[in-house]
Amino acid sequence: MTNFTLNGLNVQVEEGTTLLEAAKFYGFPVPTLCYHEGLSPYGACRLCVVEIGEGPRAKLVSSCTYPAEEGLKVRTASTRVLRARKMVLELLLASCPQSKVIQDLASAHDIRRQRFKQEYEDCIMCGLCVRICEEQMMAKAIGFRNRGERRSIGTPFDIKSEECRLCGGCIYICPACQLRCTYTEPEKAICGACANLAPPCVEKEQFDDMMCYMDPCVACEIEKK
Amino acid sequence: MQPTKTRGGRSGAPRAAEAPAALGTYRGICSTCIHAPTCAYRLKSTEVAIWECDLFESYETPSLLEIVERHGRKRGAVIAMLEEIQAKYGYLPTHALQVVAENTGASMVDVYAVATFYRAFSLKPRGRHLVSVCLGTACHVRGGPGVAKEFERHLGIPAGETTDDREFTLDTVNCLGACALGPVVVVDGHYFPHVGIKDVEDILAHTLTGLDKVEVEGDRRIFPIEVNCPRCNHSLMDPSHLIDGYPAIRVTVSHGHTHGWLKLSSLYGSYNVEAEHEAPKDAVVNFFCPHCHAELRGAAACPECGAPMVPMVVRGGGVVQICSRRGCKGHMLDVSGTAVA
Numbered sequence A: 001m002t003n004f005t006l007n008g009l010n011v012q013v014e015e016g017t018t019l020l021e022a023a024k025f026y027g028f029p030v031p032t033l034c035y036h037e038g039l040s041p042y043g044a045c046r047l048c049v050v051e052i053g054e055g056p057r058a059k060l061v062s063s064c065t066y067p068a069e070e071g072l073k074v075r076t077a078s079t080r081v082l083r084a085r086k087m088v089l090e091l092l093l094a095s096c097p098q099s100k101v102i103q104d105l106a107s108a109h110d111i112r113r114q115r116f117k118q119e120y121e122d123c124i125m126c127g128l129c130v131r132i133c134e135e136q137m138m139a140k141a142i143g144f145r146n147r148g149e150r151r152s153i154g155t156p157f158d159i160k161s162e163e164c165r166l167c168g169g170c171i172y173i174c175p176a177c178q179l180r181c182t183y184t185e186p187e188k189a190i191c192g193a194c195a196n197l198a199p200p201c202v203e204k205e206q207f208d209d210m211m212c213y214m215d216p217c218v219a220c221e222i223e224k225k
Numbered sequence B: 001m002q003p004t005k006t007r008g009g010r011s012g013a014p015r016a017a018e019a020p021a022a023l024g025t026y027r028g029i030c031s032t033c034i035h036a037p038t039c040a041y042r043l044k045s046t047e048v049a050i051w052e053c054d055l056f057e058s059y060e061t062p063s064l065l066e067i068v069e070r071h072g073r074k075r076g077a078v079i080a081m082l083e084e085i086q087a088k089y090g091y092l093p094t095h096a097l098q099v100v101a102e103n104t105g106a107s108m109v110d111v112y113a114v115a116t117f118y119r120a121f122s123l124k125p126r127g128r129h130l131v132s133v134c135l136g137t138a139c140h141v142r143g144g145p146g147v148a149k150e151f152e153r154h155l156g157i158p159a160g161e162t163t164d165d166r167e168f169t170l171d172t173v174n175c176l177g178a179c180a181l182g183p184v185v186v187v188d189g190h191y192f193p194h195v196g197i198k199d200v201e202d203i204l205a206h207t208l209t210g211l212d213k214v215e216v217e218g219d220r221r222i223f224p225i226e227v228n229c230p231r232c233n234h235s236l237m238d239p240s241h242l243i244d245g246y247p248a249i250r251v252t253v254s255h256g257h258t259h260g261w262l263k264l265s266s267l268y269g270s271y272n273v274e275a276e277h278e279a280p281k282d283a284v285v286n287f288f289c290p291h292c293h294a295e296l297r298g299a300a301a302c303p304e305c306g307a308p309m310v311p312m313v314v315r316g317g318g319v320v321q322i323c324s325r326r327g328c329k330g331h332m333l334d335v336s337g338t339a340v341a
């Protein structure tokens, strides 16, 4: 058992518990984006930042990847945390303003306008799809390629993967394109296009060399290079 | 000064007459050769049967497997394996990535991620010559980008691409660790310091004529020597036969039941040889003096491979010893002592 202080409260968690899990358990809300209960934490979005330590040595860490330590002092909602979180959200919103998940998070955190140039990225590199493919589907069909600016997600050589079973898990979990795939619940979909058009992940005949998460959604913007 | 190697590098292959260059018209059979994507010869000579091609190396898995095996099929050694494969083929063939993935238990996604992460790896076949222009900070401020532009203009390709004739691949790198020499250009491992725009043409021309060509005047590590037999002290030089532009050293060699002459370049540092009979690679051959027929065999073992060394007396003092194993480049020069072990 590990004892530490969470927002001034003395708490006790099992060894190896992350700060995020502890905060959730004790009911302190911490927003997350790249965290998923069924998947290993990855620490890509930095939305779950919390402040640890005291005085000048206090620092921000991503709670989803930080294991609780004996005697640690954790604050999940200090001014510094709130400011950092807001900034992260604003940046996320700028890179992917069309994402309903990010829009919701932004509105919940009182972000009313966009200060940064909007990039309309298709992917925020959260790695959820890569992890669901590997950890839940045991497929490892997709992964990261390249690095830096050119980092992207996809199958090796961008060809149809032998491992891929077209489970659609990646599209389901993707915060950037999730909504395109809610065709089974049309009331949740924004445009509803995919409710009329067979979803590409199921009927891929004419797009069979294509993975829909890599290009603009074929249901919304049919554009095949 | 190197025994039993008959051809200098790739220059001889293939043997058939050269047909006019025809892009992409290589015979189907070349596709079983691992060199096909980078091969410069198949473009030039379409009429060569594969068994006549000296460069032919089958696209079979064993050689790849060997590399994987050598690293113990460990996942942690994927980078090392890829490095070796890249060194061998000049790029990473898809097939090679598959072999590595299958045999290490890593998935293709992982291997592909590694292969695309590092700039040193290339998934596309590269040209015969790799030109890397440094665009690191120091080289950048000293005019590296201009040099890169000039290379692009001369070769007609953007950086990162390969010319159609597969001679050159142009690449930019970020610091080669030789900042004081900037702007630096590296061609096939040869460093060119302080490169200006006007040097570009020269570098390309020099590369085509062969960077490995021994520059006798310029390079002080390479010099001609004249040798005698350590037993009868007769000269071993053959003025009627030139290798590298200098009289060759003539000895008799035997391997198994074949005997014949072997002519070595007398340039210290050059490994060009010509032989009457070709001995298999890695075979240890016996050297004899063509005059007194005494065997030239020293007590010393080659520092590289352990085979016996062949001593010869250098005119003007000293002893040079070369390794008797075919393909081994072990040699030593002792100018002080005259004793032959």
Ligand code: SF4
Binding pocket: A122, A123, A124, A125, A126, A127, A128, A129, A130, A153, A170, A173, A174, A175, A176, A177, A213
């Ligand atoms: S494709 Fe979607 S789930 Fe995958 S990394 Fe990008 S944003 Fe995340």
Ligand code: FES
Binding pocket: A031, A032, A033, A034, A035, A042, A043, A044, A045, A046, A047, A048, A049, A062, A063, A064, A065
């Ligand atoms: S949820 Fe912790 S970094 Fe994304």
Ligand code: FES
Binding pocket: B134, B135, B136, B137, B138, B139, B140, B174, B175, B176, B177, B178, B179, B180, B182, B183, B184
């Ligand atoms: S910047 Fe070119 S060698 Fe360092």
